Amino acid sequence: xxxxxxxxxxxxxxxxxxxxxxxxxxxxxxxxxxxxxxxxxxxxxxxxxxxxxxxxxxxxxxxxxxxxxxxxxxxxxxxxxxxxxxxxxxxxxxxxxxxxxxxxxxxxxxxxxxxxxxxxxxxxxxxxxxxxxxxxxxxxxxxxxxxxxxxxxxxxxxxxxxxxxxxxxxxxxxxxxxxxxxxxxxxxxxxxxxxxxxxxxxxxxxxxxxxxxxxxxxxxxxxxxxxxxxxxxxxxxxxxxxxxxxxxxxxxxxxxxxxxxxxxxxxxxxxxxxxxxxxxxxxxxxxxxxxxxxxxxxxxxxxxxxxxxxxxxxxxxxxxxxxxxxxxxxxxxxxxxxxxxxxxxxxxxxxxxxxxxxxxxxxxxxxxxxxxxxxxxxxxxxxxxxxxxxxxxxxxxxxxxxxxxxxxxxxxxxxxxxxxxxxxxxxxxxxxxxxxxxxxxxxxxxxxxxxxxxxxxxxxxxxxxxxxxxxxxxxxxxxxxxxxxxxxxxxxxxxxxxxxxxxxxxxxxxxxxxxxxxxxxxxxxxxxxxxxxxxxxxx
Amino acid sequence: xxxxxxxxxxxxxxxxxxxxxxxxxxxxxxxxxxxxxxxxxxxxxxxxxxxxxxxxxxxxxxxxxxxxxxxxxxxxxxxxxxxxxxxxxxxxxxxxxxxxxxxxxxxxxxxxxxxxxxxxxxxxxxxxxxxxxxxxxxxxxxxxxxxxxxxxxxxxxxxxxxxxxxxxxxxxxxxxxxxxxxxxxxxxxxxxxxxxxxxxxxxxxxxxxxxxxxxxxxxxxxxxxxxxxxxxxxxxxxxxxxxxxxxxxxxxxxxxxxxxxxxxxxxxxxxxxxxxxxxxxxxxxxxxxxxxxxxxxxxxxxxxxxxxxxxxxxxxxxxxxxxxxxxxxxxxxxxxxxxxxxxxxxxxxxxxxxxxxxxxxxxxxxxxxxxxxxxxxxxxxxxxxxxxxxxxxxxxxxxxxxxxxxxxxxxxxxxxxxxxxxx
Numbered sequence: 001x002x003x004x005x006x007x008x009x010x011x012x013x014x015x016x017x018x019x020x021x022x023x024x025x026x027x028x029x030x031x032x033x034x035x036x037x038x039x040x041x042x043x044x045x046x047x048x049x050x051x052x053x054x055x056x057x058x059x060x061x062x063x064x065x066x067x068x069x070x071x072x073x074x075x076x077x078x079x080x081x082x083x084x085x086x087x088x089x090x091x092x093x094x095x096x097x098x099x100x101x102x103x104x105x106x107x108x109x110x111x112x113x114x115x116x117x118x119x120x121x122x123x124x125x126x127x128x129x130x131x132x133x134x135x136x137x138x139x140x141x142x143x144x145x146x147x148x149x150x151x152x153x154x155x156x157x158x159x160x161x162x163x164x165x166x167x168x169x170x171x172x173x174x175x176x177x178x179x180x181x182x183x184x185x186x187x188x189x190x191x192x193x194x195x196x197x198x199x200x201x202x203x204x205x206x207x208x209x210x211x212x213x214x215x216x217x218x219x220x221x222x223x224x225x226x227x228x229x230x231x232x233x234x235x236x237x238x239x240x241x242x243x244x245x246x247x248x249x250x251x252x253x254x255x256x257x258x259x260x261x262x263x264x265x266x267x268x269x270x271x272x273x274x275x276x277x278x279x280x281x282x283x284x285x286x287x288x289x290x291x292x293x294x295x296x297x298x299x300x301x302x303x304x305x306x307x308x309x310x311x312x313x314x315x316x317x318x319x320x321x322x323x324x325x326x327x328x329x330x331x332x333x334x335x336x337x338x339x340x341x342x343x344x345x346x347x348x349x350x351x352x353x354x355x356x357x358x359x360x361x362x363x364x365x366x367x368x369x370x371x372x373x374x375x376x377x378x379x380x381x382x383x384x385x386x387x388x389x390x391x392x393x394x395x396x397x398x399x400x401x402x403x404x405x406x407x408x409x410x411x412x413x414x415x416x417x418x419x420x421x422x423x424x425x426x427x428x429x430x431x432x433x434x435x436x437x438x439x440x441x442x443x444x445x446x447x448x449x450x451x452x453x454x455x456x457x458x459x460x461x462x463x464x465x466x467x468x469x470x471x472x473x474x475x476x477x478x479x480x481x482x483x484x485x486x487x488x489x490x491x492x493x494x495x496x497x498x499x500x501x502x503x504x505x506x507x508x509x510x511x512x513x514x515x516x517x518x519x520x521x522x523x524x525x526x527x528x529x530x531x532x533x534x535x536x537x538x539x
Numbered sequence: 540x541x542x543x544x545x546x547x548x549x550x551x552x553x554x555x556x557x558x559x560x561x562x563x564x565x566x567x568x569x570x571x572x573x574x575x576x577x578x579x580x581x582x583x584x585x586x587x588x589x590x591x592x593x594x595x596x597x598x599x600x601x602x603x604x605x606x607x608x609x610x611x612x613x614x615x616x617x618x619x620x621x622x623x624x625x626x627x628x629x630x631x632x633x634x635x636x637x638x639x640x641x642x643x644x645x646x647x648x649x650x651x652x653x654x655x656x657x658x659x660x661x662x663x664x665x666x667x668x669x670x671x672x673x674x675x676x677x678x679x680x681x682x683x684x685x686x687x688x689x690x691x692x693x694x695x696x697x698x699x700x701x702x703x704x705x706x707x708x709x710x711x712x713x714x715x716x717x718x719x720x721x722x723x724x725x726x727x728x729x730x731x732x733x734x735x736x737x738x739x740x741x742x743x744x745x746x747x748x749x750x751x752x753x754x755x756x757x758x759x760x761x762x763x764x765x766x767x768x769x770x771x772x773x774x775x776x777x778x779x780x781x782x783x784x785x786x787x788x789x790x791x792x793x794x795x796x797x798x799x800x801x802x803x804x805x806x807x808x809x810x811x812x813x814x815x816x817x818x819x820x821x822x823x824x825x826x827x828x829x830x831x832x833x834x835x836x837x838x839x840x841x842x843x844x845x846x847x848x849x850x851x852x853x854x855x856x857x858x859x860x861x862x863x864x865x866x867x868x869x870x871x872x873x874x875x876x877x878x879x880x881x882x883x884x885x886x887x888x889x890x891x892x893x894x895x896x897x898x899x900x901x902x903x904x905x906x907x908x909x910x911x912x913x914x915x916x917x918x919x920x921x922x923x924x925x926x927x928x929x930x931x932x933x934x935x936x937x938x939x940x941x942x943x944x945x946x947x948x949x950x951x952x953x954x955x956x957x958x959x960x961x962x
Binding site: 137146534 | 860861869871872873874875876877878879881882885886889917
């Protein structure tokens with residue numbers, strides 16, 4: 001038996017390496033702490049590290065502001081570079097190797113913290129920022145070491161009135177200059193500046209100026225410590241007691257994205273939420289203070305002829321009174337640019353069911369002085385674009401409410417802003433108000449039905465640029481107030497309109513099927529309030 | 540043999556005998572279902588037993604805990620690691636210090652500082668733990684004796700227990716819900732002269748033990764009610780997960796302090812008593828012996844504890860800025876300690892993400908805490924392996940075939956603590 005020689009098998013071909021991606025001329029690839037990442041050219045190291053989940057500590061850096069590399073808190077080691085570099089200012093370069101956890105840069109950042117704390121007052125228990133303070137967060141995330149410095153702290157002014165909205169505590173200030181840049185960036189006015197040098201350096205108003213621009217409160221948001229406090233919010237509520245619900249400002253047609261910070265069934269402050277398409281990181285002071293309205297002059301129960309009534313009786317009486325107007329063809333409906341898309345769509349559907357072909361649009365009068373080409377617009381109604389789109393989609397012609405036809409005998413109007421309408425005229429007709437507040441024309445209504453305001457119910461508004469933006473309910477509406485669409489549904493059920501929606505989402509889905517251009521919109525899940533205490537430190 | 544009928548007449552009178560015999564004939568021959576608890580003097584805590592009885596004999600028993608709605612585990616997810624300590628006090632509330640220590644050790648293991656706790660802190664922890672074990676056993680034995688009619692033993696033991704409660708109050712500030720232990724050590728050092736008071740209390744307790752043992756150990760009623768009642772075999776005890784005095788009474792040689800030594804237990808001498816029959820009498824005897832062993836451990840601890848002046852071992856709290864609250868004086872006077880204090884109170888000790896199981900020898904046996912941390916200052920999930928819950932699960936099995944009256948010693952010796960069972 002002869003030995004068979006098995007010829008050596010040819011080696012399996014080596015698996016082909018995946019083709020190297022063609023280098024994108026607009027991108028650079030670098031290594032941070034041993035991890036490789038590709039980012040667009042011009043990105044700084046701090047942002048690139050954040051993409052890898054590595055938050056480099058920083059005080060003065062803010063993604064919406066020019067970089068100044070002032071606080072030195074974000075120092076990192078870059079290979080082949082003899083000195084540590086501020087990662088906020090260091091743009092990423094091709095093949096760069098960055099270390100953020102090496103002994104040298106870690107020590108530098110710890111020492112910076114120790115240095116920053118040398119003259120910081122022991123104010124946490126009385127400081128409004130405690131609980132959402134960047135200084136507290138960074139110190140606690142670092143090593144919590146005791147200070148090695150044992151000298152008197154440098155004392156500075158504790159209460160400096162910077163203007164109508166903001167108070168400065170110069171001792172707490174860590175001189176990061178965020179507020180100076182925020183003031184410049186949001187308002188275009190240079191109203192804040194530094195004075196003096198060394199450990200006597202203070203933040204102050206620029207010569208001859210005070211902090212009185214309409215975006216002044218953004219400086220409070222960007223302050224990493226409790227140096228700048230809002231006169232409106234200071235000493236009212238501790239930050240960690242609050243809950244946050246995402247929403248949209250209803251102050252004007254810009255529709256800045258906001259967080260409602262609320263507790264115990266009321267809002268305590270509004271904070272801008274980042275949206276690069278609408279408001280970036282900012283909002284105006286006026287919009288920020290609109291939450292006060294949610295507690296003033298609210299209509300909490302139905303009113304019939306000046307006396308309180310239950311819902312059942314109120315809609316029954318409304319139905320009876322409107323019937324005669326309908327019979328004469330003298331019934332009319334006013335949509336409102338101050339209410340949500342859902343409320344307006346519901347009322348427009350009811351108008352259709354009643355056989356109307358034209359509706360009025362109620363609104364607040366424009367304020368031309370507001371328009372500044374930044375965030376503030378002349379139109380102070382949040383939903384002018386939305387209400388027009390809805391009326392057009394349902395084939396209803398529109399007229400402003402101040403052109404109210406003399407023949408109208410009965411009017412169902414949404415909202416309390418009936419600008420330009422003669423109140424004497426309203427008193428003479430059967431005016432049924434669906435309103436959040438008992439003000440303007442509403443006290444003259446024969447029947448007033450209470451509806452929930454913007455912070456109390458889920459819905460959408462459409463801003464001047466056509467963004468349909470979602471609001472979430474932060475807390476319940478007062479008294480017997482119902483969501484607007486729900487109130488209209490009840491009214492329709494006694495007047496033969498046969499609308500039957502169970503929730504705002506059903507209204508929304510029916511609406512987007514009708515309004516051109518809204519077809520692809522999605523109803524976001526209801527946002528549950530986020531307790532700031534459990535959000536970790538916001539910093 | 541005495542004539543039973545005439546005896547009955549002697550005791551009850553002619554008419555009553557007649558009545559009883561009438562009744563007997565009306566007792567239905569089938570099984571009867573009755574409730575014991577949830578509110579019943581012999582039900583320690585609030586627990587319900589649905590009994591199926593054949594006359595006085597238990598055929599089936601359905602033990603239903605859960606009436607306390609404790610929510611320890613769920614509540615813990617909303618509290619910082621330090622804020623969980625008051626919740627652990629309320630687990631086994633007759634030996635809260637041991638629960639404190641167990642939770643602290645779990646957090647320390649998760650933090651990786653398990654072996655860095657100062658010696659003095661470990662000794663203080665052991666001292667308060669053993670005092671707690673004494674109060675636990677005194678309560679269990681005293682209450683069970685009382686339920687069997689031995690009221691004096693109960694009063695004597697509770698008197699001794701009160702001495703220790705007062706001592707624990709002196710060290711922690713609270714008689715029952717101490718919340719004394721902290722992650723990294725204890726809240727504050729032992730008060731000056733406290734050790735002498737404890738040693739005096741131990742000496743007094745020795746005398747009480749002699750008195751009570753004389754009253755109970757050879758008492759015929761007590762022995763008859765305990766011996767042979769509620770026995771569990773060694774195999775069954777292991778199979779059902781029994782631990783502590785119940786397992787040891789059945790001959791299972793398992794004591795966490797010996798088998799998985801922690802803290803300073805390797806440095807003290809003590810014996811683990813074992814029973815043979817696994818019945819109520821053995822459980823009682825094991826507990827009495829453990830009382831004596833705890834006293835023995837305590838005496839050694841006070842001899843060995845490093846003085847507070849010892850720079851290395853004399854601290855009562857770890858010197859680690861990631862874990863320990865700063866001294867109050869510093870918190871009020873330096874911004875660094877102020878921030879540390881603020882963040883520890885508001886955000887809690889940050890424990891790195893991971894899972895940990897740690898266990899100690901509680902009053903009733905292995906008391907374990909399983910912790911899932913997510914890197915924040917609050918537990919993502921906290922689970923407690925409470926001995927009472929496991930022991931209660933055997934209750935139905937060991938009550939089977941006994942009389943209704945036997946539930947009282949069985950339940951007393953299981954020593955089910957509602958706060959721990961209804962976690």
